[in-house]
Amino acid sequence: MFQISEVLKKVPFFRTLSKDGLSFIVERLRFKPFDANQVICRVGDPGDKMYIIINGSVDVIVEAPETGHKKVIATLKSGDYFGEMSLLTGEPRSATVVTREPSEMFILSKEDFDVIVERFPSISLSMGKIMSQRLRDTLRQAAQGSEGAPAALQGSLAQRSLEEVLRICEDNSLNGKVLVRHGEEQGEIELEKGVIQQVVLGDLPEDQAMDRMLSWREGEFVIQPRPLSLEDAQPVAESESRRIVIVNNSKVVQRLLQQALEREGFEVYAVETIGKGQNLVRSLNPAMVLVDTKLPDGSGAEFVTQVRNFSSLPVIVLADTDQAESIRQRLETTPAVYFPSSQEIPELLRLVRSILS
Structure with missing residues (x-):
């Protein structure tokens, strides 16, 4: 016999819970037996329950809308679970689940799940x-x-x-x-x-x-x-060469820079933290980053240092005049770091064009 708490730990949004938290969930599980070949849920049914298989097994079945052909995409057995994502999204069932044999299950309802979320933020x-x-x-x-x-x-x-x-x-x-x-x-x-x-x-x-x-x-x-359009489907190399990431805590500055760069034909992405900026650099492989010196989770210099661990792309640091020299000294041995002579939009655009040409 498997441990229910061990099964719950496999569910992505329960992994952070302690032993007491898992026990709180177990207390809210409802036991229910099912006969062989019994339909547990159908495609389109409300997604208001999660099931944990104690004994027995089930088939997960999808139906092709064009032909009506039914296909078993998975067979779940003792210790497996299904329906967990419906508790998260509230989406209708995307598959039909039918027992292969007499089976026993624990059920967690949406109402009890909401109580659990309130208790464990x-x-x-x-x-x-x-x-x-x-x-x-x-x-x-x-x-x-x-x-x-x-x-x-x-x-x-x-x-x-x-x-x-x-x-x-x-x-x-x-x-x-x-x-x-x-x-x-x-x-x-x-x-x-x-x-x-x-x-x-x-x-x-x-x-x-x-x-x-x-x-x-x-x-x-x-x-x-939105579905990808033909206009969006540019060659990867060309698209990447026109991508610029802005890391700045000010929404106003973000918007000003984004509008100016987009008028120049660049594809611009703007975020406000070091963490988000690093994620964009990793996923987009942009041509350049413009970063502010003061960010909610650190400094522009820290961003540059961390990004250099995995990328050599050019970075323009937007530093106030009284900060520029100290930051220059901190990053003087770091390659491909640039400081504009002013933070006026025309000067920034000139520097961007110069670096990327």
């Missing part, structure tokens, strides 16, 4: 990481030219606030839209490279529409990445 952090990874996977599929439209991601505003959802979209430079529903109201937020372009909610002005949607604590959200 660390689960919310793990949930955010998982959702962010799912969005990255979806965007990667779109970039690789997968057939059909990229899959949408959805969830509950009770578990993940709209502010958090938009932060995930920003971190992953989403091109697409976020649909938000609350009762009979539905709003829409258009994003380009993770930056909000348009907000629509009835006839409300954009600022009022955004404030209203941010106040919603109940409802659903759907993240819809």
Whole structure:
């Protein structure tokens, strides 16, 4: 007989819990027996339960929409689990699950899961990481030219606030839209490279529409990445040579630099921390980075030093006049680091063109 706590540790958003936390979950599991060939859930059913197999086995079955052909994509046995992602996203079932033999299971309901999340907030952090990874996977599929439209991601505003959802979209430079529903109201937020372009909610002005949607604590959200267009499908080498990452804590400075560089034909990504900047450098392989000296999680000099562990790309450091000399001395042995003579936009553009030419 397996240990239930050991199975729970395999679930991504339960891994951070202590022994007491896992015991708290075990107390909320409900036992249920199933007959052989019994349907546990069908495609499209509400995703409101997670199942842990105690004894027996099940087949996970998908059906091709064009032909109606059914295919077993997995067989799960004692100690396996399924339905965990539905607790996170609230999405309907994506497959049908049928027992192969008489089976016994523990069930965790959505209601009990919500109690667990309230008791152990660390689960919310793990949930955010998982959702962010799912969005990255979806965007990667779109970039690789997968057939059909990229899959949408959805969830509950009770578990993940709209502010958090938009932060995930920003971190992953989403091109697409976020649909938000609350009762009979539905709003829409258009994003380009993770930056909000348009907000629509009835006839409300954009600022009022955004404030209203941010106040919603109940409802659903759907993240819809935009399918890759032919215009987006540039050769990788050419695309990378026009990518620039901005690491700056000021949204105003981010926007000014982004607008100026995009007018020059560059593909620009802006973030505010060292960690996010490093992630973009690793994933995008940009031609250059513009970094501020003061960031929430460190300094521009620290960013340069850390990036040099895995990349030699040129970095422009945006330092105030009274800081520039001390930072120059700290980075004097670091290659491909540049300091503009001023922080005026024309001077920055001149330096960018000079370095990349």
